Amino acid sequence: MRFFIGLGLVVLIIGTVYNKLIVEGGLVSYCDQHAKDKKSEMILHLLGEGYEFAGNYDKMLEVDGRILERYPVSPYAEDAEFGVAFAQERLNRYPAAIKEYEKFLEKYPNSKYARSVRNNIEILKSR
Numbered sequence: 001m002r003f004f005i006g007l008g009l010v011v012l013i014i015g016t017v018y019n020k021l022i023v024e025g026g027l028v029s030y031c032d033q034h035a036k037d038k039k040s041e042m043i044l045h046l047l048g049e050g051y052e053f054a055g056n057y058d059k060m061l062e063v064d065g066r067i068l069e070r071y072p073v074s075p076y077a078e079d080a081e082f083g084v085a086f087a088q089e090r091l092n093r094y095p096a097a098i099k100e101y102e103k104f105l106e107k108y109p110n111s112k113y114a115r116s117v118r119n120n121i122e123i124l125k126s127r
Contacts, residue, residue: 028063035070045076048083061087082113085120094124 027047031040044067051060064083067076074080085100101117101124108114 028066031066041067041071041074041076044071045074045079048080052083052086055090057087057090061091078108078111078113081107082111082117085117089120089124094127098124 027043031044034040044063048060048063048067051057051063060083064080064087067074067080068084071077081100081104085097085104088094088097088100098121101121104111104117105114105121111117
């Protein structure tokens, strides 16, 4: 019984911390304040992936855009560039998605995403 009470308390604390850090923007704020720290790049990248997984494409767009703005040569820049286009597509902003996908192909013509991006452009242009 004591184990379950302790586990419940841990879950409550984690939920509260999660809410403060992510939902209320504390983690993004931390990254803003520590922009020169390499960890901030990684945190923003993971946040973007989390927002994608959760289907929160507005936040994904915001976070991936922040990566591109602050860390244009980051190891996460390619994923962020793709993420911006993908989020625009998911938000049904097809002209913006096409533009972002085309920009992606200009920057990363040999990307692992290139074939998929070309297909996405063709599909979106036919809508």
